[in-house]
Structures are given as C-alpha cells and as structure tokens.
Amino acid sequence: MRSPDVLSRIDEGELIALTRDLVRIPSVVRPGVPGATEAAVAAHVEQWMRKERLEVEVHEVAPGRPNVLGIIGERDGGPTLLLEGHTDVVTEGDAALWTRPPFGGDLVDGKIYGRGSADMKSGLAAAMIAAAAIKRSGVDLEGRLVVGALVDEEGDMIGAKHLCTTALGRELTAAIICEPEQNELCLEQRGVVWARVTAKGRMAHGAMPEAGVNPITALGALLSEAPALERRLRKLCRRSPHLRPPTVTPTIVQAPVQGVAQSNVIPSMAQATLDVRLTPGPDAETIGKELDATCQRAMEAVPGAEVTWQAVNGFRLATEVDKGEALVRAMVKSVRQVTGRAPKFGGVPGSTDGTILRMTLGIPIVTCGPGNRLIPHQVDECVEVAELVEAARIYVVSALNFLKA
Ligand SMILES: [Zn+2]
Numbered sequence: 001m002r003s004p005d006v007l008s009r010i011d012e013g014e015l016i017a018l019t020r021d022l023v024r025i026p027s028v029v030r031p032g033v034p035g036a037t038e039a040a041v042a043a044h045v046e047q048w049m050r051k052e053r054l055e056v057e058v059h060e061v062a063p064g065r066p067n068v069l070g071i072i073g074e075r076d077g078g079p080t081l082l083l084e085g086h087t088d089v090v091t092e093g094d095a096a097l098w099t100r101p102p103f104g105g106d107l108v109d110g111k112i113y114g115r116g117s118a119d120m121k122s123g124l125a126a127a128m129i130a131a132a133a134i135k136r137s138g139v140d141l142e143g144r145l146v147v148g149a150l151v152d153e154e155g156d157m158i159g160a161k162h163l164c165t166t167a168l169g170r171e172l173t174a175a176i177i178c179e180p181e182q183n184e185l186c187l188e189q190r191g192v193v194w195a196r197v198t199a200k201g202r203m204a205h206g207a208m209p210e211a212g213v214n215p216i217t218a219l220g221a222l223l224s225e226a227p228a229l230e231r232r233l234r235k236l237c238r239r240s241p242h243l244r245p246p247t248v249t250p251t252i253v254q255a256p257v258q259g260v261a262q263s264n265v266i267p268s269m270a271q272a273t274l275d276v277r278l279t280p281g282p283d284a285e286t287i288g289k290e291l292d293a294t295c296q297r298a299m300e301a302v303p304g305a306e307v308t309w310q311a312v313n314g315f316r317l318a319t320e321v322d323k324g325e326a327l328v329r330a331m332v333k334s335v336r337q338v339t340g341r342a343p344k345f346g347g348v349p350g351s352t353d354g355t356i357l358r359m360t361l362g363i364p365i366v367t368c369g370p371g372n373r374l375i376p377h378q379v380d381e382c383v384e385v386a387e388l389v390e391a392a393r394i395y396v397v398s399a400l401n402f403l404k405a
Contacts, residue, residue, distance in 0.1 A: 020105035078143025085124030086153030118371025123178030180371025184346035221301035242347025
C-alpha cells in the first residue's frame with residue numbers, strides 16, 4: 001500500500017477533537033492531592049486505543065500512574081518503533097494570568113489552547129491518530145509500531161525508566177519522541193545533572209564565629225566557583241550548532257537545612273543545587289571530577305568545612321544520534337514526502353524521556369513533534385493545528401518507511 005492511501009485515513013477533525021479532549025483532562029501531578037495524577041488521561045488513552053483495536057498493555061508504574069502502550073503489527077523478528085509521549089503536564093500556575101481557561105482546550109484561529117496543548121498532548125494525539133490510520137488501512141508492517149503514553153516526564157521520568165525494565169521496552173529498536181520541536185528533526189538533546197552540594201560546618205553563636213565553622217561561607221565560596229566550572233565544562237563538551245553551550249545555574253540555596261532559622265545561630269549545614277546542563281562529549285566520570293574539584297576549592301576557602309555533592313536523580317548525559325541511522329533516514333525521507341521540503345534539524349534544550357531511552361536501551365531516538373519549542377510551561381500555551389496535522393502525517397510516513405510497509 002502506498003503512503004498516500006494511509007495518509008488519507010488521517011481525519012483532521014478527529015485529530016483536533018482528540019487533542020482538545022486530552023487537554024481538557026487535567027493531569028498535573030500534585031503529590032498529596034488524591035486523584036491528582038495522570039490516571040484519568042491514561043484511562044482515556046487506553047479506551048481510545050481499545051476502540052481502535054490496538055493491542056494494549058497497561059503497566060502500573062506507581063499507584064494511579066500507569067504507562068499505556070498501544071501496539072500494532074507482529075513481533076516476528078522485525079524492528080519495533082516507539083512513538084513516545086507523556087501524559088503528565090506541568091502546573092497551570094495562576095489561572096488568572098491565562099487569557100483562556102488552562103484546561104479548556106479552546107480552538108481559536110487555528111490554534112488549540114491549554115496546558116499540555118503543546119507539551120505534549122498534541123504530540124501524543126498525533127501519534128495515536130497516526131497509529132490508528134495505519135491500523136485502519138490494513139497495511140502490513142514488517143515489525144511493530146508502539147504508541148507509548150508514559151507518566152512522569154515532568155518529574156523523575158519514572159514512566160520511561162519503568163518502560164526500560166519491561167519486555168516490550170527491551171524489544172524497542174528505535175523511538176520518535178513526540179515533544180514540541182516545531183516538527184524539526186532533533187538528533188541531539190542537552191543533558192542535565194542536578195548536583196546537590198552539602199556544606200557541613202560546626203554550629204556556633206553568631207557573636208562568636210571563631211568558635212564554629214560556617215557552612216554558609218563555604219557554600220558562598222562554592223557558588224563563586226560556578227562560573228569557572230561552567231567555563232571548564234564548555235571546554236570539555238563539544239560545540240553543537242543546535243544546542244546552547246553548557247551552563248551551571250544555582251537553583252536552590254538552603255540553610256539551615258534542618259531546624260529553626262535563627263539570626264544568631266551559625267547552622268551546622270547548608271545546601272545548594274547546581275542545575276548543570278551539558279552538550280555531548282564527556283562521560284559521567286569526567287563531569288564528576290570537575291564537580292569534585294569545585295567542592296575542593298570551596299573547602300580550601302573555609303578550613304574545617306566539608307563540602308560534598310550528590311547527583312539528584314542520577315546523570316542524564318547529553319545524547320546524540322548519527323544522521324546515518326535507519327530511523328533518521330526514514331524520517332528525512334518522510335518530511336520530504338509530507339512537506340515537499342528538506343527537513344530542518346534542531347536540538348532539544350532540555351532532557352526528555354528520550355534521554356532515558358537512549359542512555360538505558362542504547363536505541364536511536366529522534367525528537368520531533370508539533371508546537372513551538374519555547375511555549376511549554378508558559379501561560380496561554382497553544383499549538384497550531386497545521387503543525388499538529390503535519391506531525392501526524394510525518395509519523396505515519398516515518399513509520400511506514402522504517403517498518404518497510
Ligand atoms: Zn514534554
């Protein structure tokens with residue numbers, strides 16, 4: 001079957017309606033608030049996939065937090081391609097700041113509005129519609145196409161981590177990450193390490209600092225070393241035309257860490273978190289040594305203080321995929337077929353579920369999805385319907401090219 005025949009099975013109205021439905025089911029994860037998880041939107045995705053007669057697997061990652069996977073095609077030794085999306089969204093913040101209701105899914109002048117409209121219920125809807133179009137066409141795939149709606153991308157990525165431990169996860173050959181990248185083909189993603197730095201000193205009276213060791217002063221010394229650390233990481237990491245260079249950004253500072261803050265007490269401990277963003281190149285050990293050296297300088301500045309660091313949530317190194325990979329070639333061809341133009345290549349500024357799949361499974365990933373790259377997490381988040389439809393078409397043809405239908 002030719003791809004135009006399959007493309008004709010994409011119903012734009014249905015794609016718009018599905019995206020709006022997903023946006024209207026709030027899925028901000030609010031720890032401690034009963035029911036505030038991805039459960040409702042995951043149930044909607046599951047029902048929809050069953051209605052389309054996809055083979056469905058539901059993996060309960062945590063209570064009320066299921067990954068939902070819809071599968072078409074047969075295992076029989078062929079490749080398995082994943083179209084990946086996440087069901088959680090970040091908070092809407094102050095709803096009064098929005099021009100349109102954050103969970104309204106309003107459709108105005110060719111744009112769908114709401115939290116998650118770009119990041120990334122539109123990408124997920126496009127993947128679901130793409131799989132349904134292929135299923136409805138009855139085309140024979142060599143291998144399998146999987147649509148994954150995973151939990152917790154905006155948190156600790158427990159959904160992606162869990163998928164890597166399942167039989168289906170281990171059988172994946174390649175993945176398209178449907179995050180908002182204005183349908184560019186992104187072969188590189190910046191990595192991140194959240195380094196939580198702990199300075200330990202000795203508690204004392206504020207009037208007699210000589211009797212103690214002030215961990216806050218040590219932390220101050222560490223923070224003043226951050227620009228130097230950033231410069232060293234920029235030398236170690238490769239330059240990329242699609243990614244901003246490494247950055248080291250302090251995001252949390254806390255002292256005392258425990259107990260009551262009192263104006264006349266030098267606390268025993270102080271903590272800071274450095275948000276370290278990376279481009280491809282150095283391994284975890286090399287980056288760890290640079291962080292060690294930074295802590296060492298802070299200790300030299302304040303004799304008696306002990307300064308250590310720990311990676312919160314482990315290392316997510318920058319990822320890159322070669323242009324020669326079969327998935328990249330399938331997608332380049334697809335973009336030409338769908339848009340009549342050569343694809344634009346881009347880079348992902350942050351890390352995504354794709355980072356986990358790439359690091360853990362070693363499979364090639366390409367990030368490509370509808371929505372402006374800068375709009376996620378802002379008020380009045382929206383997605384252009386034209387981009388949404390184009391994404392679904394790119395997914396269909398990419399899957400057909402990769403799975404040699
Ligand atoms: Zn996202």
